[in-house]
Amino acid sequence: MTVVAFLLLVVIGMPIGIVLCASALVFIQTSGNTILLDSYGLQLFSALNNFGLLAIPLFILIGELMNGTGITQRLIRLAGVCIGSLKGGLAYINLLANMMVASILGSATAQIAMMTRVMVPEMEKAGYRRDFSTAVTAFGGLLGPIIPPSIVFVVYAVLAQLAVRDMLIAGLLPGLILTTLFMGTIAILGYWHDYPRGQSVSWKTRLIAVRSALPMLVIPAVIIGTIMGGFGSPTEAAALGALCAAVLGIFFTKTLKFADFGAILLRTGINSALVLFLVAAAGVFSWVLIFGEVPQTVAAWIETVAKTPTSFLLLVLLILILVGTVIDGIAGLIMVVPILLPIATDVYGIDPIHFGVVVSINLILGLLSPPVGIGLYIAANVAKVSPIAVFVVALPFFLVTLFALVLLALVPQISLFLL
Template identity: 75%
Template sequence: MTLVAFLLLLVIGLPIGLILCVAALVFIYDTNNLILLQSYPLKLFTSLDNFSLLAIPLFILVGELMNGAGITQRLVQLAAAFVGALKGGLAYINLLANMMVASILGSATAQIAMMSQVMVPEMQRAGYDRAFAAGLTAYGGLLGPIIPPSIVFVVYAVLAQVAVRDMLVAGILPGLMLTGLFILVVALLGRKHAYPVGTRQTWPARFAALRNALPMLAIPLVIIGTILGGFGSPTEAAAVGAVLAVLIGLFYTRSLRLRDFPLILIRTGINSALVLFLVAAAGVFSWVLIFGQVPQTAAAWIQSVATTPMAFMLLVLVALLVVGTVIDGIPGLIMVVPILLPIATDVYGIHPLHFGVVVSINLILGLLSPPVGIGLYVAAQVSNVSPLRVFWVTAPFFLAACLALLVLALVPWFSLALL
């Protein structure tokens, strides 16, 4: 009954947070455990009673502030100064600028929308195919939820009850690996296609671009340095980053005005509420699943299919790629972690941070996979091209992401080396 209600509401198109809450209520009535209704509101509240969750609105605030402070253009100029003269220089610029923006925004869809408006017209004017430019920007946006600060990793850390700091650190090498593979794909495609070559800049011009962008780069460095150095928690680091973003926007770039703050805070509040409601709904849904012994039942079935940790991880990769094509990253994470994490850690002995990196990237990749692929649709809509054409033109990047995911799943070192 609960599964039928869940799938029906999903097909109707109800927001996933409401689906989780309603499914929990259906389970309570279906099993006649009405006593659970007394704890239902309390469980919604206690799911958010976690200091680490304050990092989410603060990271979102940092992204909003930097977006209003004119970050994108300066980072694009910095990337252009050093790689613009290469064959396919604008493609490299797109990826490197995306990587630098990812370290600040932490949101794939926001990054794809913003960077598509900046990079796609520029690449088209230089002679690149518009669909390729849109797809490349979308895959660059894939780095947003992986490179710290990452809202997806914060949510996973809360769900898995692991240190947010450790989870953010675990994403550094995977994010760099994915960036490196995408750069390699651009280099290989450049040998096949006649990508245009940009203008080589002088070293004084490069140093000028670096000087202009250094304050922007200081924000992620301060955030990550605060966390890695043990000077503060991720929440406190995010607060420091927000203050630094305000100072840079007001006094350095001068693109931020006091009259912009109400709208920035409203957008931050709305986006934070959406994410935090999902977390609260996940708490209730997980509570119901555990009460109904769903993880134990799933563990018994998975053990009959996957006899080794490697087989289990491969099974997870396939299953979550399918889930990720129809459900966004954070909702998908909220749905699968309560079921799969106990199996991964207790049955197969997989490190929770390693499992978190693989699961998060796996679900995020679904943002760029048909039939839903919201990241593809965002890039295609902003760029005014067909989503399906965007996918096929940039299929090599999808294969590279799948390869990176397979390596990360089978080699825990990349997730755990910096801990």
């Protein structure tokens, strides 16, 4: 009955947080354990009673501050002078700028929307097809939840009861590897389709662009340096990053006014509430799953199919690709981690951080996978092109991401090297 209620609510389009809370109530009622209702509210609160979750609204605040301070445009100019006159230059600039923004923003959907508005018109003027420009921008946006800071990794760390710092650091090398693979894909496509070369610029222009963007790089330096150097928690690093973004916007770019802060804080509060409600709903849903011995039942079935840790991870990749096509990243994470993590660690002895990196990136890929693919639809809507056309053009990037996922699954040292 619980499964039927869950699927029915998903099909009719209910928000996933409501689906999780309602499904938990259905289980309590149908199982006859109505005494669990006395602890229902407590479980909702307990899921949010974690200091690491404070990093989420702070990372969202950084993104809101960036939108109004001209930081993105300066980083794009910096990426342009770094690339020079390579064939397919603007595509490289798009990807490199996405990587820089990812080290500040931490949210794929916000990054995709922002970068699509900026980069697609510029690439179209230079002679690139609009669908290709949108595809590059959308897949560049995948770097947002991988390169630290990452809201998805923060949520996983809370669900798995791991140190948020360790999860964020574990995403650094996978993010750089994915960026390199994307650049290699652009290089091959650039010569195959004879994309236009980037503009060659003088050293004077390069120095001006570097000087203009250098203060902006303080934000990722402060965030990543604080976390990796052990000078503070991810929450404290996010607070310092938000402070730097505000100071730069007010005193350096001078595009941020004190009067803007009311609207910025309101948007931050609304977006943070959406994410944190999902986490609270996950607490109740996980509690019900454990009480109903769902992980044990699933583990017994998986053990009959997957005999080794490698075969288990490959099976998980296949399952999560299907899950990711219909449910977005954080919601999917909240649904599958309580079931699959105990199996991964207790049955197959897989490191929980390695498992988290693989699972998170796998579900993030669902942002750009039909039929739901919210990131795909955001990019297509902003660029005013067909989502299907964008996905078809983006297939090389999709396949490269799948290759990276298999590599990460088979070589855990990639995720654990920096820890």
